[in-house]
Amino acid sequence: MPNAVSGLDFGTTNSTIGLVRQGVPTLLPVEGEDVTIPSALFFSLEDGRTYFGRSAVAEYVDGSEGRFMRALKSVLGSSLMSETTQVGRMRLTFQDLIGRFLGHLREKYSEAMGEAPDAVVLGRPVHFVDGDETADRTAQDQLEEAARQQGFRHIEFQFEPVAAALYFERQVTSEQLALVVDIGGGTSDFSVVRLSPEAARATNRLSDILASTGVHVGGTDFDRMLSIARVMPLLGMGSETADRKRTMPNWYFNEMATWHRINTLYTPKIKRDIFELKREAAEPEKLARFEHVLEHRSGHRLAGAVEAAKIALSDRDEAVIRLKEGGFALHAPAPRAAFEAAVGELVERIAGAIDEALAQAAVAAEAIETVILTGGGAQTPIVRAAATARFPSAQIVQSDAFGSVGLGLTIDAARRFA
CATH class of the missing domain: 3.30.420.40 (ATPase, nucleotide binding domain)
Structure with missing residues (x-):
């Protein structure tokens, strides 16, 4: 039997790891005293370190030179999993990147408990990939292999909504x-x-x-639709060429609005494409904004500003998407009515x-x-x-917005590996 067991919720935006202690499901601190950690990594080209969670976000927002990765769970089961991405002098697979994050959570467990867990129940969505059972199974296999490479020897899965139910069930009479x-x-x-x-x-x-x-x-899709509706038109989406014969290709803007696709735009070819489009554009100043985002790798900062406005709209009827940095300022009003129209589908x-x-x-x-x-x-x-x-x-x-699934997974882990 395994020496130590855990429940691990690897989320698109936030993650947790925990265990049952003296009959009580408990999430362990994974970043300072916080029991949740943003599912983000930053590979610093300045000091060679890998940063996780809030530290990763802070390094990126502060403008440190390096590579920022977020929403990696969305890549599972997709064609991106078979590709590699440049991280400094290394080329890493997305499975390697996911594994590093899972390994970081395992280390945090070890720091708190004095031993690393052998066994884990991982949460999974009902469908990693809609309408494709083969891709869905592949996604689970990829996540399992990433966990196994980090030292987990006994690995089980539980549906995330079922885990949330297990946590709530403790209080039913x-x-x-x-x-x-x-x-x-x-x-x-x-x-x-x-x-x-x-x-x-x-x-x-x-x-x-x-x-x-x-x-x-999920939440990143709501971010994407809000960005497409309120931000990307300011960067050239939907605008025409000077001869009024063509509009700008949509795919550049769709990629820039999608958390896990942003890094794929940071290539010399894309920069050349946008430069040429700017020369042909009826409104070149809009493409110049897109050019700035590429040049300064500001895509995730822009996506973060969109996410912040979306969250603000939970309590307000209007928010503003703001991003200001050297040579660039964006101010895009985001009324709740416009957001709800954008996400209606x-x-x-x-x-x-x-x-x-x-x-x-x-x-x-x-x-x-x-x-x-x-x-x-x-x-x-x-x-x-x-x-x-x-x-x-x-x-x-x-229920606990970011902790109930993780707590339910710990309950499930304690039962399975008892």
Whole structure:
């Protein structure tokens, strides 16, 4: 049997690692006293170090020379996993990069507990890749191999929404039917689960999971759509050539608006392309902004400004996307109404997946007694409304947005490896 066990939630935007101590699920500190860490890495070309989490973000925002990586979970199962990327003098695979991050979490466990975990239950979305079972299985295999390369010898997986249900179940006093809504950074997952005090003590819960569905829609997709709607037009998207015969190719702007694709634009060829487009443009000043973002590798700083505005819109009717640095200033108003219009299709996909979960479980909406909301995206008003509208009589529970999945995974790990 393994000497030490853990539950590890490798998220698109945030990650955790924990264990059960004296019967209590606990998340371990992974960055200072924080039990959550942004899923980000920065490879410094100045001191040769690799920075993780908030430290990685700080190095990048401060303008240190190096390579910034975020939202790596979104790459699993995609064609990017077979490619390598330049990091200083090294060429690393994306599996190597994911492994380094998992290894960092394992080290943090070791620092806190005095021993590194042999066994882990990793969280996974219901679908890494929509509509492609082969790619979905490949994504899980890639994550498993990345963990194995870092020293985990016993590896199991649990659906992230099921893990959130396991954590909430500790407080239920009678049997009930629950819908778990987990809106993460890269995926949205939904599970219909039968909960009860008696079932909470069982190790095998397959019979209590009535349905699990998911879509590849998450917080970074909401960032992307807001960026395309409010920022990319200021960088040239949709603008015309001076002869009015063509518009600028959309794909440059779509890539710049997508967290895990931004680094692919930092090549000499792309810089030449944008330079030539600027010469042909009816509004060259817009392409000059795009050129600046490329030249100064400001894409993730820009994406961070978009994300900050999105988060602000959870409490306000209007926000502003701001980025100011040497020779560059961007100020883009972002009304909530414009944001909700931009993400309408994403919300419809989330609503459709909820309907699919109910259909799979063969239960009516009225039978759901509790809706458990988790994940940062569940705090977005339009998403929360879509997730709860079908259940006017249900108890709505806002679980720990960034910790409930990790805590549930620790409970699952303690049962599996006991």
